Amino acid sequence: xxxxxxxxxxxxxxxxxxxxxxxxxxxxxxxxxxxxxxxxxxxxxxxxxxxxxxxxxxxxxxxxxxxxxxxxxxxxxxxxxxxxxxxxxxxxxxxxxxxxxxxxxxxxxxxxxxxxxxxxxxxxxxxxxxxxxxxxxxxxxxxxxxxxxxxxxxxxxxxxxxxxxxxxxxxxxxxxxxxxxxxxxxxxxxxxxxxxxxxxxxxxxxxxxxxxxxxxxxxxxxxxxxxxxxxxxxxxxxxxxxxxxxxxxxxxxxxxxxxxxxxxxxxxxxxxxxxxxxxxxxxxxxxxxxxxxxxxxxxxxxxxxxxxxxxxxxxxxxxxxxxxxxxxxxxxxxxxxxxxxxxxxxxxxxxxxxxxxxxxxxxxxxxxxxxxxxxxxxxxxxxxxxxxxxxxxxxxxxxxxxxxxxxxxxxxxxxxxxxxxxxxxxxxxxxxxxxxxxxxxxxxxxxxxxxxxxxxxxxxxxxxxxxxxxxxxxxxxxxxxxxxxxxxxxxxxxxxxxxxxxxxxxxxxxxxxxxxxxxxxxxxxxxxxxxxxxxxxxxxxxxxxxxxxxxxxxxxxxxxxxxxxxxxxxxxxxxxxxxxxxxxxxxxxxxxxxxxxxxxxxxxxxxxxxxxxxxxxxxxxxxxxxxxxxxxx
Ligand code: ME8
Numbered sequence: 101x102x103x104x105x106x107x108x109x110x111x112x113x114x115x116x117x118x119x120x121x122x123x124x125x126x127x128x129x130x131x132x133x134x135x136x137x138x139x140x141x142x143x144x145x146x147x148x149x150x151x152x153x154x155x156x157x158x159x160x161x162x163x164x165x166x167x168x169x170x171x172x173x174x175x176x177x178x179x180x181x182x183x184x185x186x187x188x189x190x191x192x193x194x195x196x197x198x199x200x201x202x203x204x205x206x207x208x209x210x211x212x213x214x215x216x217x218x219x220x221x222x223x224x225x226x227x228x229x230x231x232x233x234x235x236x237x238x239x240x241x242x243x244x245x246x247x248x249x250x251x252x253x254x255x256x257x258x259x260x261x262x263x264x265x266x267x268x269x270x271x272x273x274x275x276x277x278x279x280x281x282x283x284x285x286x287x288x289x290x291x292x293x294x295x296x297x298x299x300x301x302x303x304x305x306x307x308x309x310x311x312x313x314x315x316x317x318x319x320x321x322x323x324x325x326x327x328x329x330x331x332x333x334x335x336x337x338x339x340x341x342x343x344x345x346x347x348x349x350x351x352x353x354x355x356x357x358x359x360x361x362x363x364x365x366x367x368x369x370x371x372x373x374x375x376x377x378x379x380x381x382x383x384x385x386x387x388x389x390x391x392x393x394x395x396x397x398x399x400x401x402x403x404x405x406x407x408x409x410x411x412x413x414x415x416x417x418x419x420x421x422x423x424x425x426x427x428x429x430x431x432x433x434x435x436x437x438x439x440x441x442x443x444x445x446x447x448x449x450x451x452x453x454x455x456x457x458x459x460x461x462x463x464x465x466x467x468x469x470x471x472x473x474x475x476x477x478x479x480x481x482x483x484x485x486x487x488x489x490x491x492x493x494x495x496x497x498x499x500x501x502x503x504x505x506x507x508x509x510x511x512x513x514x515x516x517x518x519x520x521x522x523x524x525x526x527x528x529x530x531x532x533x534x535x536x537x538x539x540x541x542x543x544x545x546x547x548x549x550x551x552x553x554x555x556x557x558x559x560x561x562x563x564x565x566x567x568x569x570x571x572x573x574x575x576x577x578x579x580x581x582x583x584x585x586x587x588x589x590x591x592x593x594x595x596x597x598x599x600x601x602x603x604x605x606x607x608x609x610x611x612x613x614x615x616x617x618x619x620x621x622x623x624x625x626x627x628x629x630x631x632x633x634x635x636x637x638x639x640x641x642x643x644x645x646x647x648x649x650x651x652x653x654x655x656x657x658x659x660x661x662x663x664x665x666x667x668x669x670x671x672x673x674x675x676x677x678x679x680x681x682x683x684x685x686x687x688x689x690x691x692x693x694x695x696x697x698x699x700x701x702x703x704x705x706x707x708x709x710x711x712x713x714x715x716x717x718x719x720x721x722x723x724x725x726x727x728x729x730x731x732x733x
Contacts, residue, residue, distance in 0.1 A: 156231065
């Protein structure tokens with residue numbers, strides 16, 4: 101089973117709010133692996149999607165006063181139609197747990213496990229962590245806090261169906277010991293073995309009071325526990341019970357990627373579900389680390405989300421993909437800063453790679469009239485050829501081992517070796533040296549060829565950059581096979597046009613993309629602006645018609661503003677200074693031509709002006725009566 105098709109999954113994400121850079125991290129990693137295996141000529145099944153049922157989504161929808169189906173449709177559309185396309189995510193199936201085929205598979209599995217005695221009816225009494233959607237027995241909860249995330253847990257007592265985890269505990273332990281690669285990295289394997297050795301209690305797999313879920317077959321008072329429903333997505337998407345050819349080819353998954361906080365579900369509950377269904381277990385469950393801001397995990401409910409769509413709009417997709425794949429050793433935690441993204445782009449992409457391409461084409465134009473010179477083997481040691489072969493092997497090994505940062509780093513090694521080679525061989529000196537023509541040709545060819553090989557090795561990782569390098573090298577932009585990474589495939593004799601810079605050097609971001617409060621600007625250090633520049637701002641008087649706290653944040657208010665003949669929505673970080681109700685009817689000044697941004701799923705179409713200093717903040721408005729919409733200048 102499963103050899104014909106390489107199968108990779110990401111978690112299916114909760115569409116309780118817009119996704120952030122943490123979700124992009126896992127998904128871009130899965131995308132890079134998928135692209136690599138496709139280039140290797142394998143059929144690939146890459147599945148991502150959304151986990152739409154359960155109490156958490158039910159509550160998020162209720163907070164917005166929307167029915168769950170309409171709520172999830174809206175958030176899912178942004179994920180599927182905007183976020184993943186912006187990042188070039190090439191999934192083969194975007195699965196929603198509300199998809200009909202999935203609901204049918206969940207119910208069929210539940211029924212089968214009940215029929216075979218693996219699911220039984222009883223009473224659950226214990227704790228529930230709503231943000232994690234996870235049950236905890238008394239023995240693991242201390243002081244009312246979730247042992248996983250530390251947030252408060254709720255007491256639950258209800259009739260419930262249970263899944264007999266305990267029956268499979270020893271078999272699972274044996275499997276983990278016999279397959280040390282099953283859970284990666286190795287530290288997570290040890291955590292899981294410890295967890296199992298503490299003893300597994302049967303798992304509650306239904307909720308009595310939660311209406312938004314898959315009904316238990318024959319007992320619609322109960323809905324199926326959201327994690328039981330969610331894990332089954334990996335089976336549905338592979339064609340389980342619907343497309344036996346696809347399922348035969350794809351099952352089991354080759355790599356299942358996720359953040360470390362949900363490895364427990366994937367290394368304990370999930371394999372036991374598969375054992376009960378007599379199905380082979382995934383080959384690898386990989387729990388990567390977290391992207392942090394400062395010391396805290398970036399998270400939907402923790403208030404600081406970085407919107408990847410905005411990052412892509414600001415920097416382009418490849419700098420964002422590059423940063424995500426390169427910055428943090430896959431498996432470890434790492435810090436996100438926009439400054440680090442800018443630094444990576446400038447140093448690795450603009451300086452090392454971009455300059456190499458630019459200077460090489462310039463030298464070919466100066467020293468060989470722009471024609472790609474021939475290569476004559478045997479004149480000198482094949483320095484770059486050896487590095488390229490070694491780097492290619494390292495990229496392959498790293499991608500097989502899901503060490504994405506190491507793969508990206510390896511390509512950087514080839515680029516730096518080519519830059520160093522130019523410094524050492526000094527083509528400008530060879531050009532003047534009588535009798536050095538062949539050596540000069542070889543140097544130029546070797547560097548061009550290294551760039552071509554780099555473009556192949558980068559093509560699973562980045563989107564447009566490989567094609568842009570290749571166009572400048574005068575070859576087809578699409579890479580179709582991984583074998584193109586072999587040395588010596590650059591055709592000779594064609595003419596190269598003048599190059600254009602691959603990556604403009606970025607300035608450090610003046611305004612970071614984040615939900616953090618802007619730092620107050622020092623009064624005297626602002627640069628001078630001309631009247632023209634000032635007048636580019638369209639400042640208008642507006643009245644607050646409605647104001648409400650944005651669910652799940654301490655800082656944000658959603659304001660509805662009237663500008664006389666139009667209204668608009670603005671999200672403003674002033675909730676710690678103003679009560680929503682107290683603002684209604686007040687006059688403010690709004691920047692009316694500011695590019696809109698999406699904050700917490702709300703499109704904010706402007707910014708209200710406020711003065712702040714030393715922790716105090718006051719909104720700014722007209723001192724005397726003027727019509728709404730009046731221009732401030
Ligand atoms: O857990 N750093 O969904 P979710 C790195 N629906 N990765 C991060 C991250 C961060 N700061 N924040 C999120 C769920 N992620 C369930 C999964 S699967 C059957 C059900 C990524 O929306 C990481 O992959 O909370 C993490 O495991 C996942 O998003 C959690 O997404």
